[in-house]
Every structure is written in structure tokens, then in C-alpha cells.
Amino acid sequence: MSDAALSGGPRHILLVSHTARPEAVEATLTVYHQLIEAGVTPVMADDERTNLLAAHGEELNVAVLHRDTEINEIDIAIVLGGDGTILRAAEMLRGESAPIVGVNLGHVGFLAESERHDLAKTVTCIVERRYRVEERMALQVLVKVGGIVVYETWALNEATVEKASRERMLEVVIEVDGRPLSSFGCDGVVMSTPTGSTAYSFSGGGPIVWPSVAALLLVPLSAHSLFNRPLVVDPRSSLAVEVLERNQGSGILWCDGRRAWDLPPGARVVVHRSDVPVRLARIADAPFTDRLVNKFHLPVDGWRGPVRGD
Incomplete structure (x- = not known):
């Protein structure tokens, strides 16, 4: 994370998105406008920015990674897509301290932190720095x-x-x-x-x-x-x-x-x-058991919870 990000100065948030898909373009534009309104600079890879501009049809104030903004200036990455897109973001940020938060636009999306319907809330938590970082073994x-x-x-x-x-x-x-x-x-x-x-x-x-x-x-x-x-x-x-x-x-x-x-x-x-873990940003404190149930649609009918004292 950059010194500016740590000090509360200008922030740069990387957007990684599957911009070849209409639903990803729509979600990316939603995040873009929310970040601009919050005074945060959105950053994208050049090819993804080009795809976004072509789909949107208007100029957007998006910085280009490695041209306008260096990777070590990134505060956090918001990933819009499935697990494959999150893995691509992890590759881009390998060795950097910026964490990754995924918004699932795919099927299972096990690495994602939230779903499409929670997008605005997720971005608000990121802008307000209301998240914790979880390190995953690589x-x-x-x-x-x-x-x-x-x-x-x-x-x-x-x-x-x-x-x-x-x-x-x-x-x-x-x-x-x-x-x-x-x-x-x-x-x-x-x-x-x-x-x-x-x-x-x-x-x-x-x-x-x-x-x-x-x-x-x-x-x-x-x-x-x-x-x-x-x-x-x-x-x-x-x-x-x-x-x-x-x-x-x-x-x-x-x-x-x-x-x-x-x-x-x-x-x-x-x-x-590996000596270098992957850093994921977590907003909710839901246990992994709940993630399994939700992602795999596991049947839990009839469960009444632990007896007092269990």
C-alpha cells in the first residue's frame, strides 16, 4: 500500500473486470461512479479500460495501470467477475501489499467476498476502509x-x-x-x-x-x-x-x-x-461453514442450532 493510502491522502483503487461481458461492464461503471463521487481515483489495465470506454461510449476519468499509476500506489483492488478474474487480479498484485476484494458475477465465486446485489455496500466499506485483510497460503x-x-x-x-x-x-x-x-x-x-x-x-x-x-x-x-x-x-x-x-x-x-x-x-x-501469501479483503465476518452452505446450496433443513451450553 502506498504512503498516501496509509496517511489518508489520495487513493488509487484498482478495478479488475471481465469487461467483455455486459454485466461486468455495468457493474464496473457502477463502481466507477461511486469511487469518483468519493474522491477516489479508479485505475484499470489499459486493455480493460479500452473495452470499458468502447462499451460506454464516453470518456471516463480512469487512470491506466503502469502508465498513470504504478502498482505499488494501489490501495486495494476491486474484482468484478468470477474466481478466474480474482486469480488474474492476484497475479497482477503478486508481491504487493494491496489486498483484493471480489464481487461475484460468475457462478460459484468461492473467492469472492460479496454478490452483485451487495455491490454498493461493498464499495462503501472499501472507501471507508471498513474491512480486514486475510492472508491465504500460496x-x-x-x-x-x-x-x-x-x-x-x-x-x-x-x-x-x-x-x-x-x-x-x-x-x-x-x-x-x-x-x-x-x-x-x-x-x-x-x-x-x-x-x-x-x-x-x-x-x-x-x-x-x-x-x-x-x-x-x-x-x-x-x-x-x-x-x-x-x-x-x-x-x-x-x-x-x-x-x-x-x-x-x-x-x-x-x-x-x-x-x-x-x-x-x-x-x-x-x-x-510460498513465503508470499495472497491478501484478501474481508468485509463480513460470516464463518466458512456459511460460505460452504451458500455457495454449494447445501440442505440444512431441520437444523435448530446448538443446545445452550454446547
């Missing part, structure tokens, strides 16, 4: 070939090693803390944070882990093995997936579904906890 991801690091990246949700050819299984060995655990053929292996436990890991049969729990998850995908259960390990552990030399084809690494890297036979993907 993954540091290394790809090694012949013992040499050839690629390094990070992930908020998950790093997934997948087969590159649909018609072939991927032969892998999984490893925990430098020791081999099992080898098998599979469609892939998901290595996830607690935040990602409701994303790809969940689809693969992994457990839901509360965000406050510090842990790493490993979930095999369609593994041809008697031992194919998800693992939950200490956050200080390291996880690795090695693409065996006997594979006839290559694999591919995906991080948060956004960054990819080809994995030749013999490549190793090593994952451990």
Missing part, C-alpha cells in the same frame, strides 16, 4: 529437469500435473518430504492449498479444508492404483510429482489454470509453501 512451484530448475512460478489454488495426450495415461511417482510414496498411472495429480480445496482438488475427490488450517493437499486424478487416496500434509512439507522416464509422451503443469509448462519424461514438479 504455493511456490519449481520444475526441475536433470536436477536443474527450468521454470519457477506460484499458485493460489493449485499446481496440477496432467497428461498432455488424451489417449495415454501419465506415469508418475509422488513424493513427500524427499521420499517416494507411490507410483501409478493417472490422468494427473493436484497439489493444492486449503483455498484450492474447493476448486480442482474438490472436483478430483479431495477434502474441503478450512482456510484457517495450514496444510498442503495432494489429490491423484483417476489413478490406476490401490493407494489413490488424497493426502493432507504439514505446511512445512514439500510435495513432488516426477514424470517417469518410461512415459511415451509428455505431461503438462498448470498453475491456477492460468500458467502452463510442458513436462518431458524425467521432469520433476516440486511444490512447497
Whole structure:
């Protein structure tokens, strides 16, 4: 966060929006006018600002990121879209102190703090600084070939090693803390944070882990093995997936579904906890249990609450 933001001076709020969609354009314009009225400078990436101006048809007083405003001047980011748009914002703000608040315009939107109908209230809380910051664990991801690091990246949700050819299984060995655990053929292996436990890991049969729990998850995908259960390990552990030399084809690494890297036979993907968390702004104090119920539309009919003294 900039010195100006900390001192209560001029504020710059980044808007990250899926401006190719009409509903996102409408929501972005609503936020824009509310920020201007509050004396805050809206900031957008150049391509998103161009899309917004083309849809709106009139000039808007929006600063361009990296041209008019530097990333370290951003106070907070308001994200208008689904989880994919929030992950894009996290990528843009990687290593910065500015938190992210998401307004869900997508389907599930597990990372989002509020829904479209709460938009005005959410912006008011942001302008008035009525939010707390929650730090979420991220993954540091290394790809090694012949013992040499050839690629390094990070992930908020998950790093997934997948087969590159649909018609072939991927032969892998999984490893925990430098020791081999099992080898098998599979469609892939998901290595996830607690935040990602409701994303790809969940689809693969992994457990839901509360965000406050510090842990790493490993979930095999369609593994041809008697031992194919998800693992939950200490956050200080390291996880690795090695693409065996006997594979006839290559694999591919995906991080948060956004960054990819080809994995030749013999490549190793090593994952451990990143020293740099992702900062999310929280406005409501609703427990994670309520978020699960609301996002997944879980049935809770008949519940009367705990008995006094429970």
C-alpha cells in the first residue's frame, strides 16, 4: 500500500473486470461512479479500460495501470467477475501489499467476498476502509529437469500435473518430504492449498479444508492404483510429482489454470509453501461453514442450532 493510502491522502483503487461481458461492464461503471463521487481515483489495465470506454461510449476519468499509476500506489483492488478474474487480479498484485476484494458475477465465486446485489455496500466499506485483510497460503512451484530448475512460478489454488495426450495415461511417482510414496498411472495429480480445496482438488475427490488450517493437499486424478487416496500434509512439507522416464509422451503443469509448462519424461514438479501469501479483503465476518452452505446450496433443513451450553 502506498504512503498516501496509509496517511489518508489520495487513493488509487484498482478495478479488475471481465469487461467483455455486459454485466461486468455495468457493474464496473457502477463502481466507477461511486469511487469518483468519493474522491477516489479508479485505475484499470489499459486493455480493460479500452473495452470499458468502447462499451460506454464516453470518456471516463480512469487512470491506466503502469502508465498513470504504478502498482505499488494501489490501495486495494476491486474484482468484478468470477474466481478466474480474482486469480488474474492476484497475479497482477503478486508481491504487493494491496489486498483484493471480489464481487461475484460468475457462478460459484468461492473467492469472492460479496454478490452483485451487495455491490454498493461493498464499495462503501472499501472507501471507508471498513474491512480486514486475510492472508491465504500460496504455493511456490519449481520444475526441475536433470536436477536443474527450468521454470519457477506460484499458485493460489493449485499446481496440477496432467497428461498432455488424451489417449495415454501419465506415469508418475509422488513424493513427500524427499521420499517416494507411490507410483501409478493417472490422468494427473493436484497439489493444492486449503483455498484450492474447493476448486480442482474438490472436483478430483479431495477434502474441503478450512482456510484457517495450514496444510498442503495432494489429490491423484483417476489413478490406476490401490493407494489413490488424497493426502493432507504439514505446511512445512514439500510435495513432488516426477514424470517417469518410461512415459511415451509428455505431461503438462498448470498453475491456477492460468500458467502452463510442458513436462518431458524425467521432469520433476516440486511444490512447497510460498513465503508470499495472497491478501484478501474481508468485509463480513460470516464463518466458512456459511460460505460452504451458500455457495454449494447445501440442505440444512431441520437444523435448530446448538443446545445452550454446547
